[in-house]
Amino acid sequence: MVGMVFLALMLLVCLGSLPWTTSRTLVPVLDQDGQQVLDTRGQPAFSRGPFKFNQGDPEATARLSPGWWPWKDREEKLRLNRAVDAQTVQQIADEHEASTADVLGAIEGPMHHDLKRHWPRFLLGTDTLGRSLAVRCLTGGGISLTIGLAAALLSVFIGTVYGSLAAYAGGKVDAVMMRIVDILFGLPYILLVVLLAVASDAVLDEHISREKTRYRWVQSTAASLISSPQRSATRDDVRAFLSLQFEPSARFQELALDALTAEWERDKGQREETPRRPVGADADTWLSDFETNREMLAAAASLTYPPRKISEGRRTTYDVLVLLLAIGGVSWLTMARVIRGQVLSLKAQPFMEAARAMGAPVHRQLLRHLLPNLVGPIVVYATLSVPQAILQESFLSFLGIGVKPPLPSWGNLAAEGLAELNPYKSHWWMLLFPCVLLATTLLALNFVGEGLREAFDPKRARR
Amino acid sequence: MNTDTQPDTANQGSMASTDKPLMRITDLAVSFDNGKGPRIQAVDGVRLSVYPGQTLAVVGESGCGKSVTALSTLRLIPTPPGRYDRGTIDFRLGDGRVVDLLDIDDGAIRRIRGNDIAMIFQEPMTSLNPVFSVGDQIIEAIELHQNVRRAEARSIAVTAMADVGIPEPASRLRAYPHQFSGGMRQRVMIAMALACKPRLLLADEPSTALDVTIQAQILELLAGLKAAHDMAIMLITHDLGVVAQNADIVCVMYAGRVVEYARVDHLFAHPMHPYTRGLLECIPRLGDRGDRLVTINETIDRPGEFEQLPGARDGVRPWWPWHDPPPDLVRRDEPAGDYALVEIRTGHWVGLWRTAALADAAQGLPDLAWTRPESTAHSQGAQT
Ligand SMILES: Nc1ncnc2c1ncn2[C@@H]1O[C@H](COP(=O)(O)OP(=O)(O)OP(=O)(O)O)[C@@H](O)[C@H]1O
Ligand SMILES: [Mg+2]
Numbered sequence: 061m062v063g064m065v066f067l068a069l070m071l072l073v074c075l076g077s078l079p080w081t082t083s084r085t086l087v088p089v090l091d092q093d094g095q096q097v098l099d100t101r102g103q104p105a106f107s108r109g110p111f112k113f114n115q116g117d118p119e120a121t122a123r124l125s126p127g128w129w130p131w132k133d134r135e136e137k138l139r140l141n142r143a144v145d146a147q148t149v150q151q152i153a154d155e156h157e158a159s160t161a162d163v164l165g166a167i168e169g170p171m172h173h174d175l176k177r178h179w180p181r182f183l184l185g186t187d188t189l190g191r192s193l194a195v196r197c198l199t200g201g202g203i204s205l206t207i208g209l210a211a212a213l214l215s216v217f218i219g220t221v222y223g224s225l226a227a228y229a230g231g232k233v234d235a236v237m238m239r240i241v242d243i244l245f246g247l248p249y250i251l252l253v254v255l256l257a258v259a260s261d262a263v264l265d266e267h268i269s270r271e272k273t274r275y276r277w278v279q280s281t282a283a284s285l286i287s288s289p290q291r292s293a294t295r296d297d298v299r300a301f302l303s304l305q306f307e308p309s310a311r312f313q314e315l316a317l318d319a320l321t322a323e324w325e326r327d328k329g330q331r332e333e334t335p336r337r338p339v340g341a342d343a344d345t346w347l348s349d350f351e352t353n354r355e356m357l358a359a360a361a362s363l364t365y366p367p368r369k370i371s372e373g374r375r376t377t378y379d380v381l382v383l384l385l386a387i388g389g390v391s392w393l394t395m396a397r398v399i400r401g402q403v404l405s406l407k408a409q410p411f412m413e414a415a416r417a418m419g420a421p422v423h424r425q426l427l428r429h430l431l432p433n434l435v436g437p438i439v440v441y442a443t444l445s446v447p448q449a450i451l452q453e454s455f456l457s458f459l460g461i462g463v464k465p466p467l468p469s470w471g472n473l474a475a476e477g478l479a480e481l482n483p484y485k486s487h488w489w490m491l492l493f494p495c496v497l498l499a500t501t502l503l504a505l506n507f508v509g510e511g512l513r514e515a516f517d518p519k520r521a522r523r
Numbered sequence: 524m525n526t527d528t529q530p531d532t533a534n535q536g537s538m539a540s541t542d543k544p545l546m547r548i549t550d551l552a553v554s555f556d557n558g559k560g561p562r563i564q565a566v567d568g569v570r571l572s573v574y575p576g577q578t579l580a581v582v583g584e585s586g587c588g589k590s591v592t593a594l595s596t597l598r599l600i601p602t603p604p605g606r607y608d609r610g611t612i613d614f615r616l617g618d619g620r621v622v623d624l625l626d627i628d629d630g631a632i633r634r635i636r637g638n639d640i641a642m643i644f645q646e647p648m649t650s651l652n653p654v655f656s657v658g659d660q661i662i663e664a665i666e667l668h669q670n671v672r673r674a675e676a677r678s679i680a681v682t683a684m685a686d687v688g689i690p691e692p693a694s695r696l697r698a699y700p701h702q703f704s705g706g707m708r709q710r711v712m713i714a715m716a717l718a719c720k721p722r723l724l725l726a727d728e729p730s731t732a733l734d735v736t737i738q739a740q741i742l743e744l745l746a747g748l749k750a751a752h753d754m755a756i757m758l759i760t761h762d763l764g765v766v767a768q769n770a771d772i773v774c775v776m777y778a779g780r781v782v783e784y785a786r787v788d789h790l791f792a793h794p795m796h797p798y799t800r801g802l803l804e805c806i807p808r809l810g811d812r813g814d815r816l817v818t819i820n821e822t823i824d825r826p827g828e829f830e831q832l833p834g835a836r837d838g839v840r841p842w843w844p845w846h847d848p849p850p851d852l853v854r855r856d857e858p859a860g861d862y863a864l865v866e867i868r869t870g871h872w873v874g875l876w877r878t879a880a881l882a883d884a885a886q887g888l889p890d891l892a893w894t895r896p897e898s899t900a901h902s903q904g905a906q907t
Contacts, residue, residue, distance in 0.1 A: 231603065410650040417597055417644075418664050418715070419636030428663070432654040 063507020070501055074201030113191065113199040113468060185489040187476060197493055200468035205501070207384045207469070208450035214388030215449070216442045219395025220434070226396070227403035228426070238400065241393050249390050253452065256386035257461050264378055268368050274361040281357055376467050383462055387452050395441050399434060406433050436513060443509025447502040454498065470498045542892055543615060545723055545755050546596065547572040549888065551610035552858055553591050556603055565591040566779040568859035569610070573723065573772075574892045578749065578756045580770030580787070582763065582802070588779040589759045590645065593725045596624060596757075597640055598632050609858065614639070617722065638668040641716035642725040647709035647733070651700035657684075657711045658696025664715045683714040687744060706737035713744065720752055727759045742769055763806055767791060771894045775799050778844045781864055782874040784889035795873045796841045797828040833867055837880040841873060851879040864889065 089097040089105040099105040153159060184193040226237040244252070266272050406412060407430075415429045454471025456462030463469040465476075477491030551569040554562040566588035573579045581589045594600050596612050612624040616639065624632060644650040652660060661680040665671065671679070677696070684692030687710040700708055709729060716724060726745065730738035746769060749756055760766060766773055766787065773790045775783040775798065783796040794800045801822035822828060823843070832839050840849050842862045848854075854861045855877060863877045866887045875881060 410644050410646045411652045413599060414642075414644055414650045414712070414715075415652070416599055417636055417642040419633045419638060419667055420663075421633060424667075429652055433652070435654075 063504040064511060066500065067504040067508050070201065070497075070504065071205060074198055074205055077198045078202040111466070113195050113466070184493050185487075187473075187490055188480065193473075193489060193493060196468040196473060197470070197497055200470045200473050200494060201497060201501075203380060203463055203467065204450050204453055204470040204498070207380065207387065207453045207463075208446045210384045211388035211391070211449035211453070212442055212446040214385070215390075215392040215445055216395055216438060217392075218389070219392035219441075220399050220438060222392065223396035223399030224403045224426070224430070224434070227400040227407065234400075238397075241396055244390075245393050249393075250452075250455070252390045253386045253456060254459075254461055256389060257383055257456065260382045260386065261379070264382060268370050268375070270365045270367055274358070274365050277361045277365065278357045281361075379464060380467075383453065383456065387449050387456075391445055391448060391452070395438075395445065398437055398441060402434055402437055403430065406430055439512045440509055443505055443512065447505050450498070450502065470494045474498065543574075544572040544613075544890065544892075545575045545577075545615050547611075547613045547888070547890075548592070548596070549611050549613075550859075550886070551592065551595055551612065552608035553588075553595055553600055553605060554608055555605050562606075564779055565605075566595075566776075567608075568862060568864075568886075569776070569779070569781055570864055570886065570888055571774050571781060571784060572888065572890050573755045573757060574894075575722065575755050576749070576753050577771045577892075577894050578746075578758055578769055579772045579774060580766040581757060581759045581774045581776060582761065582766055583776035585761070587776045589776060590727055591779075592776075593642065593727050593757060593759060596723075596725065597636050597642060598624060599636075599642075614723075634668070637664055637716075637721070638719050639721055640723045640725065641719065641721035643709070643712050643716050643727065643729045645727045645731065647705050647712055647729075650712055651708055653700055656697050656699055657703065658698075661696075661711070661715050661718055665718045668719045679718060680714075683718045684711070686717065686748065687711070687714045688740070689714070706733050706741070709733060709737075709741055710744070713741070713748075717748055717752065720754070722754050724749075724754055724756045725759075726756055728761070729758075730765070731761065738765075745769075763802065772891050774889070775802070777874075780842065780859065780862060780874055781872070781889070782842060784864070784872040784891075786870060786891060786893050787895065789871055793868075793871070795832060795867060795871060797823045797825075797843065798841075800828065832873065832875075834880060838878040839867075839880055840876045840878060842876050849876050849878050853877055853879055853882040863887070 087107055089107050091097050096104045184197060187193055187196065222237065222241075226234045229237075412425065412429060415425050420429070450470070453462055453469060454474065457469050457471035458475040463472055465472060473494035474491060477487070477489075477494060480487040480490045549570050552564065552567045554564045557563045569588070569592055571579070581592065583589055591600065595607065596614075598607075600607070607625050610625065613621050614624050614635070615621050616635075622631070624635065627635075651657065655663075658677070658680055661683060662673070662676045665676040665679050666673070669676070669679075680696060681692045684695060689695055689707060689710055700711070703711065713729070724745075729745065730741045733741065742765060745756060745758075748754075758765070758769060770787045773783075773785060773787050774781055775790075775796065777798050783790065783794070783799045785795075790799065791803065794803050798819070801817075801819035804817045804822050805819055807816055829841055829843065829846070832841060838849060838851050848861055852861055861877055863875050863881050863884055864872050864887045865875050865881060865884055866889075867873045867875075870891055870893075872887050872889045877884075
């Protein structure tokens with residue numbers, strides 16, 4: 061019950077705040093004199109700054125302990141004062157009838173107290189780059205929980221479907237399917253996740269940059285040029301070919317040909333001496349001019365297949381999605397085994413035979429008679445695999461394969477915190493808060509799993 | 524001979540309501556895959572028939588194929604490992620059409636399951652789904668086959684529960700199977716089976732797992748419901764007392780074949796097959812003195828037992844798998860070709876070796892439309 065409430069709260073806070081923490085800050089647009097630029101309606105203009113979770117001043121606010129932490133040294137207190145924005149400092153100075161310099165220099169007394177209250181990164185301190193740890197923990201929680209829940213759901217779904225199919229099919233199909241699981245079990249799963257993550261990352265990269273597609277286009281065009289009957293041997297021929305190729309495309313006509321011709325004109329002087337090679341020259345001729353011809357082709361290719369434009373946020377979302385799929389796609393093995401065992405034993409239960417004798421169609425047997433009996437193990441393993449997925453995500457992030465900074469997750473926050481732990485001056489809050497959040501969430505998940513299991517067990521539900 | 528019933532009171536009983544059999548099984552053979560070894564022939568050449576309103580008792584030792592026969596009629600044998608080798612199961616539908624249950628498509632057999640033919644299973648404790656309330660399960664059975672609304676199905680379920688004698692049926696609908704005793708669960712199973720008013724009920728040892736009192740109640744309940752719904756029952760049991768008390772026709776099976784098939788009174792009065800005689804002899808009887816009962820083995824170990832059939836002098840011998848076949852065996856070139864089910868007396872079929880005397884005899888098809896007269900329905904079987 062406590063676990064349920066805590067988890068619900070955690071989910072609500074972390075996921076609910078995601079739209080805010082992943083929104084962009086607005087920075088006022090300043091002209092060269094440092095004056096605010098006004099937009100057409102006479103309002104001060106703003107441009108989109110960094111993401112909220114990524115906002116911070118590496119010099120002024122780095123490594124500030126939580127505001128309520130009493131043991132700060134002088135230097136830290138001074139930096140803390142400077143972290144407060146100028147307007148607030150001015151306000152406090154007016155209130156206390158002091159100069160702003162006095163306010164900034166105050167490290168004791170009511171002035172300092174006021175300053176401390178106005179410090180926005182008060183709650184959990186800041187990290188190495190001066191970003192608010194509280195905001196980062198919120199975002200990180202959102203990311204971690206999303207990945208954990210979604211990956212667990214995915215793995216439970218795959219595992220349930222795979223396991224029950226294997227058990228229901230039986231015989232050779234079952235044997236083959238389970239041997240596949242055995243083999244996958246034999247591989248170190250973290251390797252699989254890494255492989256999947258890296259591979260899909262590469263695919264994604266290619267999808268966005270389309271480098272390979274361009275490369276292939278150049279290759280095949282070059283090959284067809286060499287082998288074509290005209291044996292295009294000179295730049296002119298390539299140009300002729302390209303203009304033929306791109307005749308319908310006005311854009312190419314304008315851009316590429318003009319650009320290429322301009323270039324051609326530019327170094328015409330040197331080329332003039334070169335006698336025009338006869339049509340039908342052999343492939344060597346083409347190859348001798350290969351590099352320059354290739355450049356032209358490459359230029360044409362980048363017009364045909366321009367790299368896709370993709371926003372930073374979209375790209376990050378893809379990364380998270382890939383990670384989630386990789387974790388979910390690897391951790392369904394245990395689930396599949398458990399479900400298979402359950403289905404096998406349930407299939408032999410008389411009530412399944414009774415359902416068949418009643419004339420229930422197959423899908424009804426599976427969905428209405430089998431699945432409800434599986435809910436117990438499914439729920440238990442789902443709640444077990446959520447923390448597992450969160451842990452895996454943290455581990456991968458720690459290795460630098462998972463969630464990539466600047467996007468935070470509890471895992472890479474903890475990793476950053478760990479790096480900051482040193483005997484000279486430990487910045488404990490950077491390690492403690494992500495870890496505490498992670499640990500309590502995992503604990504809560506266990507409680508919830510237990511609670512759900514009891515709720516789903518008809519024998520215990522009605523004591 | 525052994526019972527109070529007089530033999531050959533052939534016309535004393537009433538004829539069944541129809542003179543056409545409800546179900547007729549011919550030459551049913553089912554085998555199971557046995558890994559590397561040869562296939563297990565669970566039943567081979569089973570022939571029997573059931574008439575509307577009749578109770579057919581199937582008796583025989585454990586593993587002789589009773590459950591397999593019953594499951595085959597609903598086509599519930601898992602395949603693989605099982606396989607229907609041959610045979611037909613002709614079933615007369617409500618509209619008078621006769622279909623072969625082993626031959627119709629999956630959708631058709633599914634419509635018959637639970638609707639025309641219902642089954643009560645051997646294990647009352649586990650035959651109900653533990654995660655649903657009993658009401659849900661009865662209602663599901665109704666909704667599967669009847670086009671009714673939920674409220675209607677609910678009231679049918681309440682009636683069905685009341686019919687099988689569960690007190691406060693309306694409130695008990697919400698209870699879960701584990702909150703019921705074994706007897707009550709068996710009643711729920713019966714309520715489920717009867718909710719769609721099937722015309723044939725397969726009762727596979729409906730009372731074996733229950734104590735004697737509940738057992739009697741359940742059987743009485745079945746008898747009452749049978750009369751009310753005019754359905755036929757195929758009652759599988761080990762208990763000859765139950766047979767004597769409830770059955771109209773008895774089918775004795777051994778090692779996957781029918782060894783004797785006759786009216787209950789005839790069978791008890793004149794058991795023909797040595798195995799049946801053995802079965803009957805090991806029933807203790809009131810008034811008998813003696814330290815011990817006669818075992819089946821003692822009966823069938825007496826060679827004389829196998830030479831008592833009419834025509835024994837011509838070489839008519841009861842089929843018995845543990846004996847060497849008689850020397851004049853004429854094996855037909857077909858499965859179970861060494862065996863013939865022959866009507867040795869009017870209305871009395873016995874499984875015999877296909878010896879020279881029977882070389883041309885056709886396989887008999889047990890076919891008796893007799894039901895016991897109402898008056899005797901509950902007066903017999905005091906012998907156990
Ligand atoms: N699913 C199965 N797989 C393999 N063999 C089976 C299977 N079901 C039944 N058999 C075999 O078929 C034969 C007949 O079994 P069946 O269940 O019909 O016995 P039974 O007469 O009902 O016995 P009991 O009185 O103990 O219930 C047995 O030898 C059994 O081993
Ligand atoms: Mg059985």
